[in-house]
Amino acid sequence: xxxxxxxxxxxxxxxxxxxxxxxxxxxxxxxxxxxxxxxxxxxxxxxxxxxxxxxxxxxxxxxxxxxxxxxxxxxxxxxxxxxxxxxxxxxxxxxxxxxxxxxxxxxxxxxxxxxxxxxxxxxxxxxxxxxxxxxxxxxxxxxxxxxxxxxxxxxxxxxxxxxxxxxxxxxxxxxxxxxxxxxxxxxxxxxxxxxxxxxxxxxxxxxxxxxxxxxxxxxxxxxxxxxxxxxxxxxxxxxxxxxxxxxxxxxxxxxxxxxxxxxxxxxxxxxxxxxxxxxxxxxxxxxxxxxxxxxxxxxxxxxxxxxxxxxxxxxxxxxxxxxxxxxxxxxxxxxxxxxxxxxxxxxxxxxxxxxxxxxxxxxxxxxxxxxxxxxxxxxxxxxxxxxxxxxxxxxxx
Ligand SMILES: Cc1cc2nc3c(=O)[nH]c(=O)nc-3n(C[C@H](O)[C@H](O)[C@H](O)COP(=O)(O)OP(=O)(O)OC[C@H]3O[C@@H](n4cnc5c(N)ncnc54)[C@H](O)[C@@H]3O)c2cc1C
Ligand SMILES: NC(=O)c1ccc[n+]([C@@H]2O[C@H](COP(=O)([O-])OP(=O)(O)OC[C@H]3O[C@@H](n4cnc5c(N)ncnc54)[C@H](OP(=O)(O)O)[C@@H]3O)[C@@H](O)[C@H]2O)c1
Ligand SMILES: C/C(=C\Cc1cc(O)c2ccccc2c1O)CCC[C@H](C)CCC[C@H](C)CCCC(C)C
Numbered sequence: 001x002x003x004x005x006x007x008x009x010x011x012x013x014x015x016x017x018x019x020x021x022x023x024x025x026x027x028x029x030x031x032x033x034x035x036x037x038x039x040x041x042x043x044x045x046x047x048x049x050x051x052x053x054x055x056x057x058x059x060x061x062x063x064x065x066x067x068x069x070x071x072x073x074x075x076x077x078x079x080x081x082x083x084x085x086x087x088x089x090x091x092x093x094x095x096x097x098x099x100x101x102x103x104x105x106x107x108x109x110x111x112x113x114x115x116x117x118x119x120x121x122x123x124x125x126x127x128x129x130x131x132x133x134x135x136x137x138x139x140x141x142x143x144x145x146x147x148x149x150x151x152x153x154x155x156x157x158x159x160x161x162x163x164x165x166x167x168x169x170x171x172x173x174x175x176x177x178x179x180x181x182x183x184x185x186x187x188x189x190x191x192x193x194x195x196x197x198x199x200x201x202x203x204x205x206x207x208x209x210x211x212x213x214x215x216x217x218x219x220x221x222x223x224x225x226x227x228x229x230x231x232x233x234x235x236x237x238x239x240x241x242x243x244x245x246x247x248x249x250x251x252x253x254x255x256x257x258x259x260x261x262x263x264x265x266x267x268x269x270x271x272x273x274x275x276x277x278x279x280x281x282x283x284x285x286x287x288x289x290x291x292x293x294x295x296x297x298x299x300x301x302x303x304x305x306x307x308x309x310x311x312x313x314x315x316x317x318x319x320x321x322x323x324x325x326x327x328x329x330x331x332x333x334x335x336x337x338x339x340x341x342x343x344x345x346x347x348x349x350x351x352x353x354x355x356x357x358x359x360x361x362x363x364x365x366x367x368x369x370x371x372x373x374x375x376x377x378x379x380x381x382x383x384x385x386x387x388x389x390x391x392x393x394x395x396x397x
Pocket of ligand 2: 160163164165166168186187188189220249250303304305338
């Protein structure tokens with residue numbers, strides 16, 4: 001009697017899910033043990049979010065940072081299913097999709113990421129622009145285009161949150177808008193980039209100052225209206241006219257994740273073991289922004305692409321191990337450093353004992369991200385384009 005092929009279902013094709021699928025397809029399955037691997041995502045494209053800002057400056061094109069899943073999964077044996085996940089029946093081991101169909105699984109990988117909360121202040125949902133995915137980038141692009149084509153002498157942009165996204169966006173938009181832009185970066189704390197190494201924070205402060213970005217520290221957003229933003233500073237509220245508000249603050253898990261009957265932390269993330277398994281469900285793995293994970297050393301890991309990217313290797317290995325009767329490995333997070341774009345030809349990078357800023361950091365950041373893109377085929381296409389495009393642009397001038 002032959003045993004039935006095992007089915008691995010991966011929910012979410014971001015840094016956690018897509019890289020898990022790709023690694024799983026490369027593992028040494030014995031022919032009679034080769035499982036069926038299905039990747040489910042609501043979108044048809046993977047998003048390389050660290051390079052999302054470059055769409056707004058025209059430095060990069062959609063195909064480079066958001067390749068379609070079908071293209072990435074070609075020749076891997078992984079099946080792609082575009083659908084919205086609406087629930088999981090853990091008793092029957094089935095994933096429920098919004099379109100009414102279900103997928104049975106033997107192993108399940110949860111990697112649905114996070115969302116930007118627009119319910120933190122009144123008016124944000126109706127008037128502020130989030131910046132997390134390709135739809136957000138297109139919406140923002142369209143608004144910027146309308147403003148640029150208007151008669152307005154100045155385009156007044158307020159960016160809420162001086163974390164990584166806020167600082168990177170402010171620098172890129174300042175370069176895009178030039179003299180036409182008047183940017184302010186609003187931060188509740190008393191400094192920007194609270195969690196960054198001093199070198200990166202200082203490089204960012206210098207870049208923001210050089211680009212004329214106005215910094216509102218210790219300032220809380222009270223509310224956002226159609227063309228104003230109300231800011232509280234030292235117990236006084238000021239209403240400031242704005243053309244565009246971008247909201248970068250916070251990450252929350254999707255409502256479908258909140259409804260799952262697992263242990264969650266206060267932020268709604270699913271608690272996992274260091275082997276990235278959901279408590280009391282060894283057949284279910286969770287990683288990335290939706291997972292509350294302490295690694296083998298007991299350190300709480302942050303919600304970053306760098307973490308999800310590393311967890312994907314362990315998840316793939318552990319899923320394979322659990323189907324091959326091998327021991328599972330606890331996740332060991334290696335903080336390699338951090339990189340930040342500070343405009344069109346400037347960046348800052350701290351990691352592995354190296355500190356770089358300016359155009360060297362810009363180049364090193366681009367190369368480091370090229371190396372982290374999902375498949376060799378995509379790396380080659382993008383790398384070739386980065387080499388050849390400047391030559392074509394120069395010749396066509
Ligand atoms: C602008 C920006 C820049 C960033 N830059 C960096 C950086 O430089 N370095 C860094 O380390 N981190 C960075 N991050 C953080 C990083 O993007 C996240 O931590 C990382 O993407 C998390 O990976 P994930 O797999 O958990 O989720 P994601 O990569 O967000 O993937 C989740 C996937 O699930 C899909 N999905 C969600 N809900 C459903 C559903 N119900 N049904 C079906 N599919 C669904 C989504 O479409 C998405 O493809 C950045 C974030 C942003 C917004
Ligand atoms: N280059 C990179 O490495 C990079 C780029 C983008 C994102 N990421 C990762 O993605 C995750 C999200 O980062 P993010 O920068 O998008 O968002 P974030 O971490 O939520 O940062 C938002 C910033 O806004 C501040 N803030 C909080 N509430 C506020 C309010 N009501 N008004 C004004 N400011 C407020 C926060 O201060 P407090 O910190 O005091 O709360 C923080 O400085 C992080 O894990 C980050 O590491 C990394
Ligand atoms: C800081 C580095 C990696 C961490 C990291 C950061 C992210 O934002 C990620 C996002 C998504 C996936 C993964 C990651 C991630 O791993 C990179 C460290 C690299 C070295 C410190 C770079 C050394 C540069 C060399 C000196 C090369 C210089 C080249 C030159 C300028 C020609």
